[in-house]
Structures are given as C-alpha cells and as structure tokens.
Amino acid sequence: MPIIEVRGVSKTYEDPVTGRKTRTLDNVSLAAKENDFLILLGPSGCGKSTLLNIIAGLVPHDADGGEVRVEGKRVTGPNPKLMAYMFQDPVLYPWRTVLRNVEFGLEALGLDKAQRHERAFQYLRMVGLEDFANYYPRQLSGGMAQRVAICRSLALETDIILMDEPFGALDEQSRIILGDELVEIWRRVRRTVVFVTHSLTEAVYLGERIVVFSARPGKIKVEIENRIERPRRLGEPESSRMVDALWGHLKGESLIAIKRARAEEERLELPQE
Amino acid sequence: MRWGLVLAILVIWEAVTRLGSLNPIIVAPASVVLLQVFRILFGDTTVPNFYLNTAITLGEVIASYLITIVLGVFLGFVFASSKLIGDAFEPILLVLYAIPKIILYPLLILILGIGALPNIVFGVLLGVFVVIFNTSAGLRQVEPNYLRLAHSLGYSERAIFFKVVLPAAAPTIMAGLRLGFGYTIIGVITAELLVVSVGLGWLIDNATVNYLTAQLYALVLITLGIGVAGNSLFGAIERRWVK
Numbered sequence: 201m202p203i204i205e206v207r208g209v210s211k212t213y214e215d216p217v218t219g220r221k222t223r224t225l226d227n228v229s230l231a232a233k234e235n236d237f238l239i240l241l242g243p244s245g246c247g248k249s250t251l252l253n254i255i256a257g258l259v260p261h262d263a264d265g266g267e268v269r270v271e272g273k274r275v276t277g278p279n280p281k282l283m284a285y286m287f288q289d290p291v292l293y294p295w296r297t298v299l300r301n302v303e304f305g306l307e308a309l310g311l312d313k314a315q316r317h318e319r320a321f322q323y324l325r326m327v328g329l330e331d332f333a334n335y336y337p338r339q340l341s342g343g344m345a346q347r348v349a350i351c352r353s354l355a356l357e358t359d360i361i362l363m364d365e366p367f368g369a370l371d372e373q374s375r376i377i378l379g380d381e382l383v384e385i386w387r388r389v390r391r392t393v394v395f396v397t398h399s400l401t402e403a404v405y406l407g408e409r410i411v412v413f414s415a416r417p418g419k420i421k422v423e424i425e426n427r428i429e430r431p432r433r434l435g436e437p438e439s440s441r442m443v444d445a446l447w448g449h450l451k452g453e454s455l456i457a458i459k460r461a462r463a464e465e466e467r468l469e470l471p472q473e
Numbered sequence: 474m475r476w477g478l479v480l481a482i483l484v485i486w487e488a489v490t491r492l493g494s495l496n497p498i499i500v501a502p503a504s505v506v507l508l509q510v511f512r513i514l515f516g517d518t519t520v521p522n523f524y525l526n527t528a529i530t531l532g533e534v535i536a537s538y539l540i541t542i543v544l545g546v547f548l549g550f551v552f553a554s555s556k557l558i559g560d561a562f563e564p565i566l567l568v569l570y571a572i573p574k575i576i577l578y579p580l581l582i583l584i585l586g587i588g589a590l591p592n593i594v595f596g597v598l599l600g601v602f603v604v605i606f607n608t609s610a611g612l613r614q615v616e617p618n619y620l621r622l623a624h625s626l627g628y629s630e631r632a633i634f635f636k637v638v639l640p641a642a643a644p645t646i647m648a649g650l651r652l653g654f655g656y657t658i659i660g661v662i663t664a665e666l667l668v669v670s671v672g673l674g675w676l677i678d679n680a681t682v683n684y685l686t687a688q689l690y691a692l693v694l695i696t697l698g699i700g701v702a703g704n705s706l707f708g709a710i711e712r713r714w715v716k
Binding site: 256278280289293295 | 622637
C-alpha cells in the first residue's frame with residue numbers, strides 16, 4: 201500500500217477582497233511508496249507547493265470528493281508524528297540556540313528533557329553541526345541554517361518528510377552539497393521524502409520519481425521514474441538526457457505560466473489622468 | 474572616544490566662559506558648575522533639602538513609570554488580540570498621541586490639584602502611547618513563518634502564544650518600555666517645572682528665580698545624570714534578558 205495517496209484532489213482559492221476564484225489544483229492524483237524520493241516539479245504557480253501543504257494537512261483541499269490518505273488514514277490536520285514539513289526559509293527562532301531550535305520540534309512530541317537533549321544531539325551529529333549546538337541562528341550561514349532546519353525535521357523521526365524548495369535560497373554549491381547530504385541521510389534512515397522544486401537539475405539529481413505539473417490549474421502532466429544509479433554525478437549523459445526530456449514536458453507549461461503572469465500584470469487598470 | 478568628546482566639550486565650555494564676554498548670570502564656567510555639583514551632592518549648599526526633593530521626584534518617576542508599563546502593556550495586548558478593538562481604537566489613540574499633551578496639563582491641575590499627582594499622571598500621558606504602540610505592533614508583527622512552523626508541528630494556539638509570539642515580540646516590547654521610560658521622565662520633570670511645588674523641578678525653579686546660575690546648571694546636570702543613569706540601567710537589563 202502506498203504510504204501517501206492523493207486521489208482527485210482539487211484546490212480553488214477565493215480572493216477575500218475581489219471574490220475572484222482561482223483554481224490552483226485540478227483533479228490531481230498521485231501516490232508515494234515507502235522510502236520513495238518523490239519530486240514535485242513544475243513552473244511557478246502550478247500548485248505544487250499547495251499540494252504539499254494539502255498533504256501536510258496545513259491547508260484543506262476542496263470538498264468535492266477528493267481525498268488524501270497518509271498511511272491509510274485521511275489527513276485532517278498537521279500531524280508532526282507522521283510528517284515533518286520543511287519550508288524554503290530555514291525558519292529558525294533567533295531567541296533559541298541551534299540545539300534549542302532542534303528541540304523545538306521535539307517539545308511538541310512530548311519527550312522529556314533528557315530525551316530531547318539526547319535526540320537533538322544525535323541528529324546534530326548526523327548533519328555535522330554538533331559543534332554549533334550553542335550558536336545562535338544569526339551566527340550561521342544560509343547553508344548551515346538550512347542544515348539545522350533539516351536536522352529539526354529529521355529529529356522528529358517521522359516516516360515522511362515534506363520539503364518545499366528547501367534549497368531554493370542557497371547558492372549553487374550549497375545546494376549540491378546539501379543535496380548530497382540529504383540523499384545520504386535518506387538512504388541511511390529510510391524515510392519517505394516528497395520534495396518540491398522548480399529546478400530540473402535538482403529533480404534529476406535527487407529524485408527517484410518525478411511528477412511533472414502543468415501550469416495553473418495544476419494537473420499532472422507526466423510521471424517519470426529516475427533509475428539513474430547513485431551516487432549521481434553532475435553532467436552525466438544520462439542525467440542530461442533526462443533533464444532534456446523533462447524540459448520537453450515542462451517548456452510549454454512554463455511559457456504558459458510566464459505569459460499568464462505578464463497578462464495579469466497588464467490587466468491592472470491605471471486611473472484616468 | 475566618548476569620554477574624549479565629553480572632555481572636549483568641558484574644555485570648550487570653560488574656555489568660552491572665562492575668555493569670552495558672556496554674562497556670568499547666563500552661563501557659569503564648567504569648573505564652577507562641576508564644583509557646585511559636588512557641593513550639592515555632599516549637602517554643602519544653599520539648596521534646600523536636595524535629597525528629599527530628589528527622592529520625591531524619583532518617587533514620582535517610579536510611580537509614573539509603573540503605571541505606564543502596566544497600562545501600556547495591558548492596552549497593547551488588548552489591541553493586538555482583537556482586530557475589531559484594535560481597528561476601532563487606533564484612530565482615537567493616534568489623535569491623542571498627536572495632541573501636544575502639555576496643553577492638557579492645566580486641566581490636570583484643575584482636576585487633581587497641585588502636588589505630586591498631576592506630575593505622575595502627566596508622565597503617564599507622555600509615556601503610555603509608545604508602550605501601547607510598541608506592544609501592539611510587536612505582538613501583531615510576528616513573522617508569519619514563525620507561526621506557520623509552530624502550527625505545522627501541531628502546537629496549540631496557547632502554546633504558540635507563549636513559545637513563539639511572546640519571545641518574538643519581546644525585543645519590540647522592550648524597546649517600547651525603554652522609550653516609555655524616557656518619555657515618562659520628561660513628563661514628570663516638565664510637569665514639575667510648569668506648576669512648581671516639590672521635587673527637582675522646584676529646586677530648579679528656585680535656583681532660576683534667585684539667579685543662582687551655577688546652582689541651576691548643576692541641578693540640570695544632575696537631572697540629566699539621573700536620566701542617563703536610568704537609560705543605562707535599562708540597557709543593562711535589556712542586554713542580560715534579551716541575550
């Protein structure tokens with residue numbers, strides 16, 4: 201049985217000010233199996249982040265017959281025991297040290313002080329940040345901060361980790377390094393990862409299965425299995441071919457998304473002079 | 474560096490008063506003023522009951538400030554918690570804030586009589602607004618992602634308030650308390666100078682009408698010193714607390 205099942209999910213967003221309805225997801229169905237590394241790939245505005253939020257239980261989907269099941273049970277709200285969620289921004293609390301930030305996730309799980317401390321340190325060691333336990337977030341670089349965020353998510357020891365463009369704000373070198381570390385950890389701890397990105401190279405470098413979205417309203421265009429052997433290398437001919445194939449699916453959608461964004465800008469009415 | 478600047482100012486002050494043609498009634502030389510400061514502090518002057526009056530003023534400042542922070546933080550919480558109340562009262566608050574509250578002082582005297590009370594109330598009037606605004610803004614303007622993270626981890630609204638909202642708002646609230654302190658002191662001392670009865674304001678007025686120029690400058694310096702000391706105390710508390 202797939203660990204995550206999305207069936208016929210749609211999402212319509214209603215603007216509270218103008219009342220305009222925008223359909224961001226249209227009848228999306230997909231599934232993730234255990235230990236999968238599933239990539240949600242698509243142009244901006246296609247709803248991939250929205251879908252991730254729906255899976256996480258942070259945002260409800262339209263009540264028109266679609267459903268989301270995680271480990272067989274319907275999703276009704278956030279469940280930190282089942283799913284860890286990572287934002288694009290590390291979101292570390294500046295008033296807490298690195299260690300205490302990792303513990304913040306654990307405090308929600310009802311562990312006692314000693315257990316929290318123990319587990320937080322264990323995972324800090326896993327991401328190589330044990331020496332920085334008493335540092336404050338402002339003393340960390342972008343990559344290190346995101347590592348702490350990864351650590352916080354891992355420490356929850358959930359079966360599923362959802363990541364919304366976690367490396368989006370980093371420089372390329374950090375993205376590659378953290379990507380490698382993430383895959384390494386994923387292979388070691390055997391969790392299911394759902395990863396949202398708009399980067400083709402990242403999708404091919406990291407993912408086992410890649411789901412390509414169309415432009416808004418988001419539908420699934422194609423699902424691709426990525427069987428390239430790990431450890432993967434940048435610039436391998438197989439990877440380049442796959443990137444090319446993905447771009448073939450994605451290019452049209454990206455152009456639509458860009459054109460639509462421009463059209464929406466132009467539709468602004470300027471006041472009569 | 475800072476002390477060098479202070480020293481430079483003192484030297485220039487001394488030089489200008491000694492060598493220039495300034496009327497000694499208007500400006501007293503730095504050395505004479507500093508001498509007066511010491512004499513006042515050691516009780517060796519014509520200043521009547523210096524420590525008693527200073528204590529009265531300090532008492533007024535402390536009372537005024539305590540009321541300011543309790544009232545200010547409380548109202549700040551109220552305005553932040555309900556969008557309805559906040560939106561309803563914000564324009565009223567802004568108008569009151571914009572009025573030069575010194576024109577309300579005669580009204581205070583009329584209602585409360587002459588003495589310490591109108592001074593305390595005036596200090597509150599000046600200081601409370603910045604505390605309200607800062608508290609309210611600090612609580613309302615917590616980074617949305619901070620809240621989203623806590624929500625995604627399944628924390629209850631109550632837990633989120635204590636674990637995320639309060640610590641996130643703390644620096645802004647503290648800034649409000651610090652500014653409020655400054656305004657409160659200004660308010661109390663100004664009130665004391667306007668309708669003179671007791672306290673440092675009375676001592677300053679006394680020195681003014683008797684043309685005791687050096688004493689006047691000395692008292693002003695002492696008052697400044699109290700203000701600076703208060704502020705430094707704040708800074709120290711803030712540093713230890715906010716880390």
